[in-house]
Amino acid sequence: MSVRKLLVCYGGTFDPVHNGHLAVARAARDGLGAEVALLPAHDPPHKGPTRADAMQRAEMLELAVAGEAGLSVDRRELRRDGPSYTFDTLGELRAEHGEAAPIAWLIGADSLLQLHAWHRWRELFDRAHIVAVQRPGSQVDAARLRQQAPEVLAEIAGRWLPPADLAAAANGGFALLPMPQLRPESSTELRRRIRTGGDWIGWVPPAVAAYIVREGLYRDPGDILVPSP
Numbered sequence: 001m002s003v004r005k006l007l008v009c010y011g012g013t014f015d016p017v018h019n020g021h022l023a024v025a026r027a028a029r030d031g032l033g034a035e036v037a038l039l040p041a042h043d044p045p046h047k048g049p050t051r052a053d054a055m056q057r058a059e060m061l062e063l064a065v066a067g068e069a070g071l072s073v074d075r076r077e078l079r080r081d082g083p084s085y086t087f088d089t090l091g092e093l094r095a096e097h098g099e100a101a102p103i104a105w106l107i108g109a110d111s112l113l114q115l116h117a118w119h120r121w122r123e124l125f126d127r128a129h130i131v132a133v134q135r136p137g138s139q140v141d142a143a144r145l146r147q148q149a150p151e152v153l154a155e156i157a158g159r160w161l162p163p164a165d166l167a168a169a170a171n172g173g174f175a176l177l178p179m180p181q182l183r184p185e186s187s188t189e190l191r192r193r194i195r196t197g198g199d200w201i202g203w204v205p206p207a208v209a210a211y212i213v214r215e216g217l218y219r220d221p222g223d224i225l226v227p228s229p
């Protein structure tokens, strides 16, 4: 039986992309033997207005992964109006790749704890696997899920797979991605540091840092704030 290569889709606001995102994408590529597509959200459903516009966020992402094997940027959400629902994105990907292709949607642990608030969230499993990665401050285990997101725990309970088994099925599984080392970076803290003159250059690839400086991004007072509902 031939097992097809897993496609891992890693969606985000990427406002801006940082080295934590890249470490997660590389861990998925290397740990799961996957191709990883990074998808900037045009209009992230649970976030307020972004600080950089969608084109700038996509350009920074492209600079961040340029020349890196196994990582690419997929701009499809920029071509859709309205909230960038993952359910819709996975519908497009499923139609393009076919019913048998193994596809996974990759999220951080903070996103997993909110998964029950996503548009048609249970049906995401009809279209992809969900893979979560631990994040400092939001690390998940069964006890934390039971306390903070019992519906999510109930949904994934029968779906747990060893990461190596994801490629053997098209969708429907849940796995935790092993991360060699947890990463502290966040876009919110990065923007705060840029605004306040803190130490931020080492948190992004050099080409992204140059872009931020050139475009004068994240320097207005409003850039400190992230109104997340």
Ligand SMILES: Nc1ncnc2c1ncn2[C@@H]1O[C@H](COP(=O)(O)OP(=O)(O)OP(=O)(O)O)[C@@H](O)[C@H]1O
Binding pocket: 011, 012, 013, 014, 015, 020, 021, 024, 106, 107, 108, 109, 110, 111, 133, 134, 135, 136, 183, 184, 185, 186, 187, 188, 189, 226
């Ligand atoms: N350092 C990190 N470790 C693990 N997962 C992360 C990390 N940073 C971001 N993620 C995950 O990557 C996805 C996209 O993240 P996003 O673009 O929202 O960046 P962010 O740093 O979480 O931004 P913000 O601080 O504005 O919320 C989310 O699922 C998030 O949980």
Ligand SMILES: O=C(O)c1ccc[n+]([C@@H]2O[C@H](COP(=O)([O-])O)[C@@H](O)[C@H]2O)c1
Binding pocket: 010, 011, 012, 013, 014, 039, 040, 041, 043, 044, 045, 046, 047, 084, 085, 086, 087, 111, 117, 118, 119
């Ligand atoms: O589909 C949804 O309802 C939904 C709700 C929240 C987040 N998402 C997606 O999850 C990814 C990470 O979101 P964020 O807000 O942490 O950048 C990004 O691709 C979003 O479009 C999707």
